[in-house]
Amino acid sequence: MSATPAAGPRLRFHTDPREFLAAAADYLAADPVVSTVVTTVAHRLLSQQEEGIVAPDRNWWLVVRDDSGAVVGAAMRAAPFAPYPPFLLPMSDAAAVALARALHDRGEEVLAVNGALPAAQLCAAELTRLGGGRVQVSQHTRLHELGELARPKPVPGRLVAATEDDVALATRWFDAFMGDADEQAGRPRGASAHEVPDRADMLRRIRAGQLWFWVDEAGQRVHLTGANPPSFGVARVGPVYTPPAQRGRGWASNAVAEVSRRIQDEGARVCLFTDQANPTSNRIYAALGYRPVVDMANLVIVR
Structure with a gap:
């Protein structure tokens, strides 16, 4: 691990998600919905680490402390897809700028920054000031939490858990998810970098009960909904994907409602991201x- 000088926000980088979670647990647990991406990724990689899977050397986890030593921010660089954007939780303006300077001093190439606003924007802007280029918005996202579930109009079919026989289909639909989302939002297909799980990772998700299909009356798979296991009492739904030919029939509403109900019935809070x-x-x-909780963004640095 490494730390910045004591003056101003104090940044400490960790290479081990276990150390990070131990250091930042109280902070992350205080607002587990906003922290969901960082906590779910940290817990997932910790679980893989315990299975003997070695994380890339580029991964890091960040804890931000104020002058009193209290944790006031967190971030990570653990994305499994290029250009491996750091993900920032809310932090002070000074901390966001200090992070950009620390990354520059560490010699890290950063061509994208994701996370909470305005921290992500300030970090990206300082990176371009130090290294050149300009910042562009790839995607504006919004994090939502479910309050009281309002059941949609029922449609034919039912929710079924994915099985190991579904690996190929689930992988294709994971891959299509972001491309279709780009087109629906008016962006060029492929504009948004995203993760496509490999076979081993997809099998882990399926065996953990994290993927479901909606099947129609004929038993055909017409929709996919995924969810991350709860971290600090919050589970995040996603991806949510319906192939173009099956859209507009209520599959997504019913699948997400049923997955959300099951999560709440197990005692967890439920959240998800939307593309604004x-x-x-x-x-x-x-x-x-x-209901909306916080706005975030995926930013790219064009050089």
Whole structure:
């Protein structure tokens, strides 16, 4: 691990998610919905570490402390897809700028920054000031939490858990998810970098009960909904994908509602992200009872 000088926000980088979680647990647990991406990724990689899977050397976890030593921010660089963007939770303006300077001093190439606003924007702006280029918005996202679930109009079919026989289909639909989302939001297909799990990772998700299909009356798989296991009492739904030929039939609303109900019945809170440029998905989730929590963004640095 390494730390910045004591003056101003104090940044400490960790290479081990276990150390990070131990250091930042109280902070992360205080607002587990906002922290969901960082906590779910940390717990997932910790679980893989215990299975003997070695994480890339580029991964790091960050704890930000104020002058009193209290944790006041966190971030990570653990994305499994290029250009491996850091993900920032809310932090002070000074901390966001200090992080950019620390990354520059560490010699890290950073071509994208994701996370909470304005921290992500300030960090990206300082990186361009130090290294050149300009900042562009790849995607504006919004994190929502489910309040009281409003069940949608029922449709034919039912929710079924994915099985190992579904690996190929689930992988194709994971891959199609972001490309279709780009097109629906008016972006070029492939504009948004994203993770496509390999076979081993997809099998882990399926065996952990994290993927479901909606099947129609004929037993055909017409929709996919995933969810991350709870971290600090919060589970995040996603991806949510319906192939183009099956859209507009209520599959997504019913699948997400049923997955959300099951999560709440198990005692966890439920959240999900939407693309602010996709009015259809935002409308669907609002109708189910999801309410906005915080705006975030995926930023790219063009050099």
